[in-house]
Amino acid sequence: MAKQKRDAAATQSKIMQNAMELFAKKGFEGVSVDEVAAASEINKAMIFYYFKNKAGLYEAVMQGVLEAMYKEIVEADKCCQSTLGELKAFITTYASFAKRYPYFPPLFLRELSDNSAHLPELMFESMKKLFVLLSGILQKGEKEGLFKDVIPMIVHFMIIGTINLYVTTDTLRKKAENEDGLDTCGSCEIDEVSEYIYKKILLMLEVDDEKNICRS
Amino acid sequence: MAKQKRDAAATQSKIMQNAMELFAKKGFEGVSVDEVAAASEINKAMIFYYFKNKAGLYEAVMQGVLEAMYKEIVEADKCCQSTLGELKAFITTYASFAKRYPYFPPLFLRELSDNSAHLPELMFESMKKLFVLLSGILQKGEKEGLFKDVIPMIVHFMIIGTINLYVTTDTLRKKAENEDGLDTCGSCEIDEVSEYIYKKILLMLEVDDEKNICRS
DNA sequence: CTCCATTAACTAACTAGTTAATTGTAGCAT
DNA sequence: ATGCTACAATTAACTAGTTAGTTAATGGAG
Structure with a gap:
């Protein structure tokens, strides 16, 4: 199959990868959810959909x-x-x-x-x-x-x-x-x-x- | 002289002391200016009066x-x-x-x-x-x-x-x-x-x- | 009387998080 | 194959609270 328009696993790992880089650079409080969403080129709501909240995303990354x-x-x-x-x-x-x-x-x-x-x-x-x-x-x-x-x-x-x-x-x-x-x-x-x-x-x-x- | 109602030096060092503790605990982005003001029991505007902005306060502390x-x-x-x-x-x-x-x-x-x-x-x-x-x-x-x-x-x-x-x-x-x-x-x-x-x-x-x- | 120190009240931008509506797709019956 | 369906994935628009920083007015002390 070619590149799908929807790929849950890919979206999740894209979010986590970008979050990791940003958290490493600026720390938990230094990074906004909007920022992670923008860097990952996904809608911000996806972060809450997959990781519940900002802390959940951070925990997953760590x-x-x-x-x-x-x-x-x-x-x-x-x-x-x-x-x-x-x-x-x-x-x-x-x-x-x-x-x-x-x-x-x-x-x-x-x-x-x-x-x-x-x-x-x-x-x-x-x-x-x-x-x-x-x-x-x-x-x-x-x-x-x-x-x-x-x-x-x-x-x-x-x-x-x-x-x-x-x-x-x-x-x-x-x-x-x-x-x-x-x-x-x-x-x-x-x-x-x-x-x-x-x-x-x-x-x-x-x-x-x-x-x-x-x-x- | 007894404890003055106005003491610029005391106010500044009170702010810096509290800011240092808070920055150490939570990092630059993790601390709000309001928080430092509250901990120091001074008006928030004093921080901008003495240190120009949040970054200035952080720099003074460091x-x-x-x-x-x-x-x-x-x-x-x-x-x-x-x-x-x-x-x-x-x-x-x-x-x-x-x-x-x-x-x-x-x-x-x-x-x-x-x-x-x-x-x-x-x-x-x-x-x-x-x-x-x-x-x-x-x-x-x-x-x-x-x-x-x-x-x-x-x-x-x-x-x-x-x-x-x-x-x-x-x-x-x-x-x-x-x-x-x-x-x-x-x-x-x-x-x-x-x-x-x-x-x-x-x-x-x-x-x-x-x-x-x-x-x- | 005149500055320096201090204050309350304000703003505009940003924050995390929500919600209801929409879209894509895998699986299944035909 | 085709169409239908159900559900997972995705979105835009929103909210309520917080943020850094401003401003104009007011206080005290020398």
Whole structure:
């Protein structure tokens, strides 16, 4: 069949895609429903028809992106036999996801800055799941005598804080590099960055030698 | 003189204080001018009288907080003779500031998430100054043979990303600790946290021994 | 008496959300 | 195939409330 004049699934995903970009750029309150409708070239009433209200649309967007992120990391972690491999997979997969979905970090950081005002439960559970995942890896490593002096919560923030800031400041960093000649890692690939973070986390946790690493 | 019925300076700072709290909680678009006026118990027109418009108020708030932060860190850095002392002062002062002004991290993170939509110049210059400061310390340390394999931009994000996330997630972390029994560093003092971060950064940069440290 | 500080009342534009009417299409009987 | 039908998808027009910002008048203090 050719392009239909009516396609519910296509309309919904068009709305969600545009909403995601706009929410990432301007935040929940910064975006109007009319704006999303205009960007998606659909009638505004469709948003209420499919998502009930503005909050429903926001929740759908966030749920989608949070689930996709978590799923990808769990998937990547599965293929690793070693604790170090799992740690590396966690870092590199989170980083690669943040780079591939540049809408994710601003949505994530902003929601945290709001103290999860819009999505108390969803955000809370999602944050927890991610932390529990890393925390498990770190504690396992500690039991194996691999890591020393671990505070999982802080190590967690070191990883996701660094990556989120790195991705969100992309344009800012490039601007500073061009205008002021600062070395802001403007032309670093995300893989180099996550590799560097991983290497530094190993040093931080006083890992003796690099043994079995997960296949990239 | 007793409490005046008219006090321009007091009115202005009352407005700025309330605006700061509200902007930190809900973001620029999430706060209405009427709301700030009500919280400050002044007439809404006063805000336009003193700050021209909503953006002017926001800028005044951000400028104040960014300047205070930078000033405090530069001040703390002065008293240190050694590179390690400067690094430690940078980390602990930033952390203590973020804790003392809990409005700072959400304002900071949100503005970055917006790609500095509201304060392009101010935010850009402020970010740059802070980075240049740390970058200088790190490069000096590298020349002295103290630090190895430094990428200043990423180390910078490791420090400020971790601290900002730690402070903004305060209530979230405590909730998770109470409800789910997770160890989210819910009862950690900020000094312990910044001490831990400093120690880990030293390991990360492969510093051999801890020499002269800045007096706390 | 003269400014600076403050106020109430206003506007025009925008906000989320509703509603009733309309259109397209898949499925089914013929 | 054709026509009918029922329901899902879509629309324009609307509302009631909120928004940033203005203005002209009024207050107090030096």
